[in-house]
Amino acid sequence: MTDQPLIAAARQRFAPWLIEPMLRNRGTYIKVAAAAAMINLFAMVSSLFTMTVYDRVIPNDASSSLVGLSIGLAIVVIFDFVLRLLRVYFVDIAGANIDYEVGDTLFAKLLSMRLDRRPGSTGTLTGLMRELETLRDFFASATLTAIIDVPFVIITLAVMAMLGGILVLPPLAMIPVVVVAGLITNPALDRLSAASLGDGLRKQSVLVETVGSLETVKAIGAGGMLGARWRSALKSHAQSSLSQRLTASIAMTVANSANIIAYCGIIILGVGLIRDNSITTGALLACSILCGRAIAPLAQIANLLARLSATRIACRQINTLMDTPSEGPAGEPLQPAQLLGAIELRNVAFRYPRAAEKALDQISLSIAPGERVGFLGRVGSGKSTLARLILGLYEPQEGVVMIDGTDVRQFDPGRLRRFIGAAMQDNVLIAGSVRDNICLDRTDIDHDEMIRVASLSGTHGFMGKIVNGYDLKLTDRGEGLSGGQRQSISLARALAGRPPILVFDEPSSAMDIQTETDLIDRLQPEVEGRTILLITHRPSLLRLVDRIVVMEQGRIAADGPRDIILQRLTRGKAA
Numbered sequence: 092m093t094d095q096p097l098i099a100a101a102r103q104r105f106a107p108w109l110i111e112p113m114l115r116n117r118g119t120y121i122k123v124a125a126a127a128a129m130i131n132l133f134a135m136v137s138s139l140f141t142m143t144v145y146d147r148v149i150p151n152d153a154s155s156s157l158v159g160l161s162i163g164l165a166i167v168v169i170f171d172f173v174l175r176l177l178r179v180y181f182v183d184i185a186g187a188n189i190d191y192e193v194g195d196t197l198f199a200k201l202l203s204m205r206l207d208r209r210p211g212s213t214g215t216l217t218g219l220m221r222e223l224e225t226l227r228d229f230f231a232s233a234t235l236t237a238i239i240d241v242p243f244v245i246i247t248l249a250v251m252a253m254l255g256g257i258l259v260l261p262p263l264a265m266i267p268v269v270v271v272a273g274l275i276t277n278p279a280l281d282r283l284s285a286a287s288l289g290d291g292l293r294k295q296s297v298l299v300e301t302v303g304s305l306e307t308v309k310a311i312g313a314g315g316m317l318g319a320r321w322r323s324a325l326k327s328h329a330q331s332s333l334s335q336r337l338t339a340s341i342a343m344t345v346a347n348s349a350n351i352i353a354y355c356g357i358i359i360l361g362v363g364l365i366r367d368n369s370i371t372t373g374a375l376l377a378c379s380i381l382c383g384r385a386i387a388p389l390a391q392i393a394n395l396l397a398r399l400s401a402t403r404i405a406c407r408q409i410n411t412l413m414d415t416p417s418e419g420p421a422g423e424p425l426q427p428a429q430l431l432g433a434i435e436l437r438n439v440a441f442r443y444p445r446a447a448e449k450a451l452d453q454i455s456l457s458i459a460p461g462e463r464v465g466f467l468g469r470v471g472s473g474k475s476t477l478a479r480l481i482l483g484l485y486e487p488q489e490g491v492v493m494i495d496g497t498d499v500r501q502f503d504p505g506r507l508r509r510f511i512g513a514a515m516q517d518n519v520l521i522a523g524s525v526r527d528n529i530c531l532d533r534t535d536i537d538h539d540e541m542i543r544v545a546s547l548s549g550t551h552g553f554m555g556k557i558v559n560g561y562d563l564k565l566t567d568r569g570e571g572l573s574g575g576q577r578q579s580i581s582l583a584r585a586l587a588g589r590p591p592i593l594v595f596d597e598p599s600s601a602m603d604i605q606t607e608t609d610l611i612d613r614l615q616p617e618v619e620g621r622t623i624l625l626i627t628h629r630p631s632l633l634r635l636v637d638r639i640v641v642m643e644q645g646r647i648a649a650d651g652p653r654d655i656i657l658q659r660l661t662r663g664k665a666a
């Protein structure tokens with residue numbers, strides 16, 4: 092899958108997954124606003140203090156007044172200090188809450204997302220999840236409070252006009268310059284943020300692919316090729332990030348320069364006004380201090396716009412993910428208390444996204460509860476795809492897959508899969524212990540059940556010998572285990588809780604003949620009376636089934652009692 096469609100599909104939309112947590116934290120943001128408002132008012136106090144000292148205390152040598160003023164100012168400074176700490180604290184709290192809620196929603200979406208609508212590769216998806224950091228940085232940043240400072244610009248300018256008259260003109264003239272610089276650079280910033288995000292996702296893709304299969308990458312000598320991809324991704328990401336930062340710095344630099352120009356303008360104008368006795372020295376000093384307060388929030392806004400741009404792009408991308416359809420029905424899903432295990436496929440056709448050929452075509456098949464069916468067929472004939480459809484991992488484009496007479500799409504997918512013990516071809520283990528891998532978080536699987544299924548699958552043969560073996564953390568998701576051992580743990584997980592339906596896809600492909608024979612002997616009584624779909628290339632495993640379906644290029648080529656089909660296949664080979 093390419094990363095490009097993900098970027099192209101990006102749209103800006105109302106995002107309830109973000110707005111709702113924000114609204115839930117509005118109380119905290121109101122506290123932030125109150126603290127910011129107080130801080131702004133205190134800032135004016137310090138300029139008025141300076142004015143009073145210059146105009147009243149120094150000419151009159153009124154040191155007692157200075158003491159009083161200083162005490163007053165000290166109190167203001169202490170309040171200001173506490174409020175600034177509180178502001179950071181509240182912003183952090185709101186940011187952490189939003190990060191937690193959005194992260195939780197996003198992970199749930201990831202788990203419920205329809206696999207045929209998966210937007211992008213594994214690397215892209217992990218990269219997208221990382222964009223949560225951009226969101227958290229934004230919502231937990233003090234820059235956000237710059238929005239609250241903006242209305243105070245008007246109050247500051249009004250105070251300046253009162254104290255210094257025309258001294259308000261230099262900052263007034265500079266404000267449009269800062270605003271225009273922000274507005275002009277913003278579209279480019281948006282574009283560059285999107286490019287930088289896309290390049291970042293490409294980098295992440297190469298990284299995840301390489302780290303996930305480091306052993307294979309080394310063994311087959313794919314390091315050079317992946318290295319070249321990594322360097323190319325690094326280069327383009329570095330370039331787009333650099334352009335993004337440079338563009339972001341334009342507006343901020345303009346704001347800083349505007350601040351200096353306005354300050355100089357005030358001093359130059361002020362000297363003339365003092366000479367004409369229009370204002371006092373104190374008023375000039377107070378205005379020069381207030382000038383910074385009038386322009387600083389705008390510089391912060393330029394900074395905020397840069398962050399906002401990156402955040403908006405991250406939001407759009409996360410929105411693309413949140414917009415992907417979820418598994419399960421649109422209405423209330425069915426939550427069966429138990430399943431008998433009847434499976435029926437009626438005229439099923441299925442094509443993987445972007446695949447040229449159908450993986451399954453015109454499949455009609457009925458499996459009674461407790462029936463044990465083996466699936467044979469050449470590589471790529473559609474056996475695993477059939478299993479995926481029964482598990483509800485993919486939906487057919489034509490026809491219907493039913494379990495116990497109900498369309499699989501009507502079930503709650505998680506609930507349905509609790510009744511299907513699946514051991515798929517790739518025996519992926521989860522980080523944690525063997526116990527975690529067999530029992531997952533299921534409360535219905537106790538220690539005895541775990542030992543029972545571990546004995547059945549052969550796991551107990553190698554784990555039972557180690558003291559506390561079941562609780563030992565697996566190194567790197569089972570890297571320290573052999574392929575056959577991992578397969579045996581996957582089988583134990585599938586058997587746990589005696590699900591009425593079992594789906595085994597090449598369950599013994601990594602096992603030696605003896606291990607496989609022992610496994611079959613143990614499984615034979617276990618699978619009695621349960622529906623089993625057994626996909627295999629190994630004739631020995633067919634002892635477990637009494638019916639065989641032969642698949643050929645996505646269609647059913649033969650279906651019947653085991654021995655008859657096997658005889659037919661043998662005759663076909665001999666002919």
Ligand SMILES: Nc1ncnc2c1ncn2[C@@H]1O[C@H](COP(=O)(O)OP(=O)(O)OP(=O)(O)O)[C@@H](O)[C@H]1O
Pocket residue numbers: 443444446450468469470471472473474475476477516
């Ligand atoms: N995730 C996928 N995306 C796109 N095409 C796929 C995907 N998985 C399988 N296919 C294609 O669907 C067809 C059927 O694949 P499937 O895995 O069902 O075959 P199989 O009979 O289980 O093969 P094998 O015996 O090798 O496991 C193949 O042509 C394959 O290329």
